[in-house]
Amino acid sequence: MITTHPFDDDKLREECGVFGVAGAVDAAAMVALGLHALQHRGQEAAGISSFDGRHFHNHKALGHVAGNFDSEDTMRQLKGDWAIGHVRYATTGETALRNVQPLYAELSSGGFAIAHNGNISNAMKLRHDLVRTGSIFQSTSDTETIIHLVATSRYRTLLDKFIDALKQVEGAYSLICLTDSGMIACRDPLGIRPLVMGRIGDAVIFASETVALDIVGAEFERSVEPGELIVVSGGEIRSHRPFAEKQSRPCIFEHVYFSRPDSIVDGSSVYSVRKAIGAQLAMENPVEADLVVPVPDSGTPAAIGYAQQSGLPFELGIIRSHYVGRTFIQPGDGVRHLGVKLKHNANKPLIAGKRLVLIDDSIVRGTTSLKIVQMMRDAGAAEVHMRIASPPTMHSCFYGVDTPERSKLLAAQKSIEEMRQFIQADSLSFLSIDGLYRALGEASRNDDRPRYCDACFTGDYPTTLTDLAERDQPNQLTLLAERVAG
Structure with a gap:
């Protein structure tokens, strides 16, 4: 079979794209538009989760946004004024519907949907430890590790559980989470993966790129700062900084290739x-x-x-x-x-x-x-x-x-x-x-x-790479440690 993308097949593949709408009529429809603008970041699959104040609604499909989220029947089922979405190109886990995000789970605190752009570089170690203590995984995605860490945290509130989970993960992440009580958006302490915030009327919008704000008519407000966690709930926006401050290290390849030129x-x-x-x-x-x-x-x-x-x-x-x-x-x-x-x-x-x-x-x-x-x-x-x-x-x-x-x-x-x-x-x-x-x-x-x-150019990795180190031969560990900045 010819892929018909002979020039594109030899490119570095964009990671994923995330988009969230907090407090807007027909939020899912707005998310679908935002995902169209982010299609270049992931073309294997797409998904949307919405919340109508009582129930969560989820739809996921392999393929592009167009064709999967352009029918009235599909969009009518995604009720509510709150919604998050994701376009995926697999970097961990096979291409299968069970790995398509947002991932959704029922926790003790209620429903929890999560959309993730990035990669957890100690996910395999965490997964092994979680499975050993009784967790049952439903996907092969590294993102599911975060859900299990939240579910098993001993902290009392969902926000504290979520922060506890993030403090255990390594690597890069921009996350948008939808819960019974609101929306959480956050970026890893080094800001490796991008995430921006905008507004349209009283609604708050989060997206991987500003171009996705443009397509829904939202005004760009600011970037989510590295290590920042923003909670939108009850008409309020609260910013939390639960991590020790570090020098940011955003991905330089966003400027070279990944991001759309109009972002x-x-x-x-x-x-x-x-x-x-x-x-x-x-x-x-x-x-x-x-x-x-x-x-x-x-x-x-x-x-x-x-x-x-x-x-x-x-x-x-x-x-x-x-x-x-x-x-x-x-x-x-x-x-x-x-x-x-x-x-x-x-x-x-x-x-x-x-x-x-x-x-x-x-x-x-x-x-x-x-x-x-x-x-x-x-x-x-x-x-x-x-x-x-x-x-x-x-x-x-x-x-x-x-x-x-x-x-x-x-x-x-x-x-x-x-x-x-x-x-x-x-x-x-x-x-x-x-x-x-x-x-x-x-x-x-x-x-x-x-x-x-x-x-990718220098070999100077800004975080530890636990899974890689454990996979490599012992004589490679010293070389890896020498080029990893703690």
């Missing part, structure tokens, strides 16, 4: 940052060429910045079709390779005889870049120079991003010259790590106190 992340326009990244790339890695061509769609803002800085013309040398669905061509049909052109095609009259600078956001396995370069050669390009708007991706992510194991990351196995040979480009260059920080307004990367989580 605001950490106070900066994603589109403007990506243009600045492209300009920095041009300053660091110039090349004599005729055209700057983006690899659509994620490479486009950086390509604009590169073109403006270099003075080279910007052109759409690759045309992307946005109307391709799934096809079912068997591998033995002899036309599997033609699937590339179902979604992307070379603009031959523009490319023929030209020296091209191709701009993409990253190289993961390298298979995508090889296809793109070959497509340009076949279209008659005289030269193909690849410029990547991020440093080499050399390490796996353990904070909610689906990355291949390190042995499958091209940059972890080959030098840049070997990578160039592999993708068959005339030249290949990456943005430096200091250049990436400069594009984000920093003078350079402060190795002692880096502003962002950039572990």
